[in-house]
Amino acid sequence: MTAPLRIAALFPGQGSHAVGMGVDIAAAFPDAGETYATAEATLPGLRALIESGPLDDLTLTANQQPALVAASVAAYRAWAAHTGLTPAFAAGHSLGEYSALVAAGALDLADALRLTRRRGELMQAAVPVGVGAMSAIMGDPAAVQEVCSAQVGVVQPANFNAPIQTVISGEKAAVEAAGAELKGRGLKAIPLKVSAPFHCALMQPAQDGLTPALDAATFHVPAFPVYANVTAQPSMDAAALPGLLARQITGAVRWVEIIRALHDAGADVFVEFGPGTVLTGLVKRILPDARTVNVGTAAQVQDFAL
Structure with a gap:
């Protein structure tokens, strides 16, 4: 009997957004539709912005961050319900760590949306434009x-x-x-054309500002290991998760180490959930022989096969 493939679920960060992302998935799969409904109830106007833009408004850090969480989680939930599969591991690139924690049941979607809206506001305000x-x-x-x-x-x-x-x-x-x-x-x-210098010491005001909100949020033990950006290691300690997310704001994203650690832990296939193909491209540069799959459209959910 062949052992089941061990899936590493990956979730993208800023720059992967697009107007209309995940709309077809939300229309086709009830779990994704409920995800978008939660996003709208939590942050009114977010769903319309995702569906119709304008792109300039969606690109704003405070909008893009929760919008990407909503789109990525919607794709993941549709896939999980449709296939009945569960990842063995997960990781998210920067902002995507919030999506990964939601997928693992460690963080409530509404909390993740509120936290990433605040995260975006604080990160944008931390450093004056041009500095x-x-x-x-x-x-x-x-x-x-x-x-x-x-x-x-x-x-x-x-x-x-x-x-x-x-x-x-x-x-x-x-x-x-x-x-x-x-x-x-x-x-x-x-x-790079960016709105602020992310993941460096200049983001300390944003880290300080978000820490109380992270400490006030409820975290649970993940259903599967989620590899943290700042350590490149998984943590199954719910109490440690707020600190890892806070440190991420000023710390480096250790993506190469994360992908290699996932491979060493036994990941057979890397599945990127949400818009774009940035992470699967990076996986191929880190592990040229790795098997990668994208799940960002309704067709990709329906046609998923291992």
Whole structure:
């Protein structure tokens, strides 16, 4: 008898949004429809924004974060109900960690929506526009860390996305200086169009602001392990989850380590729930032979097969 495949459920972060995301799933599957109804009841106007835009408003951090949680959780719940399958593990990229915790039953959807709305507001307000910057660096991550640590001012690795793709974040001048130094060493530095310098020390006001809300929220033991961004390890301790989410705001997203840890734990297939294919693309760059599947449309739910 063949052992069942062990599924790692992945949930995307900012940048994967699109107007209309998940609308076909919500129309076709009751569990997804209920998810969107909860989103609307919790944050009035969010469903219309997801369905019809405009894109500029949906892209605003305070809207995009809860909207992506709603779309990702809707896709997951439709898939779970349709297939009867349960993941062995889960992980979310930055914001996606909230979706992963909802999928695992560790956090109520309404709480996740309220927390990510507040998270987005605080992150946007933490740094005045033009003060911070982010750049994607293509090359050896050890060189990236070395150069960042030698700069004057705030600049640090924010996302370890792939073996040779690291995003740096911090004060604009320090990010630019680090990028110039890395270019001089033969690496590529690509400035990113972002609304704020995420996952760096400049986000401390946002971390401080969100911590009371996280501490006040109710967390449960996850039904399956959810790998945290800041540790690249799972935690089955409900009491530890608020602190992990708080630290995530200023800490780096250790995505390469997370995907390798999931593989080492026995993940056979990586399924990305929600709009876009960003995470499956990163998985392929980390583990070229990995099996990946996307579940972001009604057809992909209906046609899912392992």
